Amino acid sequence: MTQAFAGERILHAGSGRLEIVVNGIDDPAREAMLQQWAEEAAKTLLTASDRFPLPRVRAVVRETDSRDPSPVPWGQTLRRDGVAVLLYVRPDATLEQLRDDWTAVHEFSHLMHPYLGREGRWMAEGLASYYQNVLRARAGLMSPDEAWRRLDAGFGRGLGAPAGRPLSSAKGRGATMRIYWAGAAYWLHADLALRERGSSLDTVLSAYARCCLSDRSESTPLGFAQALDRIDGHGMFVRLYRKYAAATAFPDLAAAYRALGLSGNGTTLRFSQGDAAARLRTTIMRAR
Template sequence: MQLLLNMVTANEPIFTKKEEVTFSNLSTLSLSQQKTIKQWINSGINASQTTLGLPFQEGYHFDLKPRYFASEPVPWARVIRGDIDSIELHFFRYASFAQLKKDWTLYHELSHLYHPLFEYSDFWLAEGLATYLQQLIMFQNRVITREEFYQRISAGLSRGKRNTQEKTGKLNSVSENMWQIDAFQRVYWTGVAYFIEVENALKKQNKPNLISLIKRYQVCCRQSHKNTETGINFVKDLDRLSRSAIFSSHYFRYRNRTDFPAISSAQIRQLIQPKTLEK
């Protein structure tokens, strides 16, 4: 199946190519279910590209894991890194298109394709980026409203703060052991707080926003960091693209912190003001 992808705006790098979308285990679904899953995945790809432009990688592969029983439309998913990064999707086979589209998981995993694999100690950076971008994708593509965006970010930060009180230690160490100690909320949402602070700092200094920088990163740097990369090199690339030290200065402040960042309501609402959302 071929998809003709959206063009990005004139101020961003221009890509003019077709992307191939392939699937594993598609035949395990009925024809009507296949249609729903293709519609959902196409919708997610188009939404991510509307916000973030084209990823560096040519093509998408989805390893489908349909479930007969599930308490939510998409209970679990992950990116599997390789020559072609693929997405493994566990989903309820009887979920409707509307239910699947409203679920955040696909937008999150697609966001991971825009950065390389980081070391475990920097997973707070990777998961924070994908969690932050998923919210922007859903908001900009009218999957969620402005108020839902605010409420989701606020609720997530509250969960992260509570989890930080239970899962103590330096952030980079907690990130390395996230799975063993069940510190997902702290790791993910401290990362989101980092990007909220960075986004507001970029705006204050009249720099390009994060979305613009992620688009540029696909052109300048993603190929040379196709596989594993350190968090510090990633943020240094973003510093260079933004002609600032915003990303690295915040990174060094965050990676060893033991507390949860204080993010105000005003900082969250500032994220969805027109200047921040320019593409």
Template sequence: MLVLALVAALDAFTIRVEGFTVDATLSSAELPVPRTNVEAWVESAARNVVRYLGRAPVGRVPLRIRVGGRGAIGSGRMFGGEGDVAIRINLGPATTPASLETDWVLTHEMFHLALPDLPEGREWMEEGFATYLEPVARVRRGRMAEAELWQGLVDGLPKGLAKAEGPGFDADGSWGPTYWGGAGFWLLADVAIRERTAGRKSLVDAVDAILDAGGNGAEQWTVERLVATGDKATGVPVLRELYEKMGPRPMRIDLAALWKRLGVVPGPGGVTFDDGAPQAAIRRAITRP
């Protein structure tokens, strides 16, 4: 079972969730919220990631929490790729217990620990990975509603669609394709792996194999190694095929057809679900705890 240990200290605490240790340091003891809320926030984010992966992304990560600045929770960043990892995040004066409860930023940063650093131009794969998995992991833990996840994808993915003319995502680099185009890549990959293995494998099997091969956020890999390692684990060349379609050249994605297949029904009052859709079972499996 998951084990949580809180080590009390004035400006530092340690969270352990299974084999995942987060060494947090606070830049100030003058927090905008009770300290126990901050500790629970870090523990919950760690648990989101470990629960989804079924393992620790890395053994240990330093987490530098900068107290102050402006706003609430923000300026999250994972530093990696040079043999080490670290996460930095800002806790502004507007932080409330409620904003810690619903925060996505720290979970997003922790998902960056579960994929190696890729060469320049492949940030869309790294950001898309964290953008897709963060809400999925929170839904699986009951920290976010299923409809909110799909609504976020319905609203977000159009911002990442490739232009019909012009470069693929490797040469784009703008915000929409980086975050939402990348999220679309990993969603399509997850769906296709499940479809082509009749539900026996999913994206997590690919990630597990990549982590087994040492491909966490501390390491630098090529895209070729990433997709080959992931595809070998699932037994279907989904990552390679999808990368070849989206990376070097633009790929049109028919989102309306995707939502129809998955049984995601956009509407004025928010998304609803059609469990009679051909791939409704895949949609439900993505968020099953």
């Protein structure tokens, strides 16, 4: 359900409430457009669950002048005094350009996990990087094939980053792509393992949100993996966590790509038409 007021929209799903506020816009038509865009991005979360992950979240949209040509030069999720999603957009960004940008869905995806600290940055940014593509495909903001291509491109950027410190302590500008995309590979591997057993990452994270997530939730990354294992009951999240956290290079995705029927040469991604692989790709990119 959506309620609209001047400069504000309030979305309800299950017991979750998400407020969208557009600040500093004098043009009512543009204000309404930015509210519509933010609402569309927020509602992509409902393709993974029947409720918003947190009881109450405030999303604030502001315009900003920036030399960054992106429609959304900056976004951030804050966890002080409740949770807030901040989205800064260019004054000339159109609705079409905003819909094609990944930033808003990435930031809303951060609502699906507790605060994980610096050591867990790779898990947090990885989860948001994985879901920024999956949720947008499910919501019809891009095609499923395009979502796989964008994931593949992200993995390519991570693979191209230099090896270095273990992922749990990696830092610096040179490590950013490895942090984000090795983290995304962690969640892809987890999702594939769950789906082999008839479950999914959506199912486990939705259960975690119901039992354990609040606007002040904090966890160590290992503690988060342990909590997910208590829900799933197979110990998979911790096993993957130990492997990934200690890794100094980008993970091997060959087995995952075989299961998904994906192959490529670094510039072109090819899709096999084998029944099992095609069905798996379709299922991941389909709303729960």
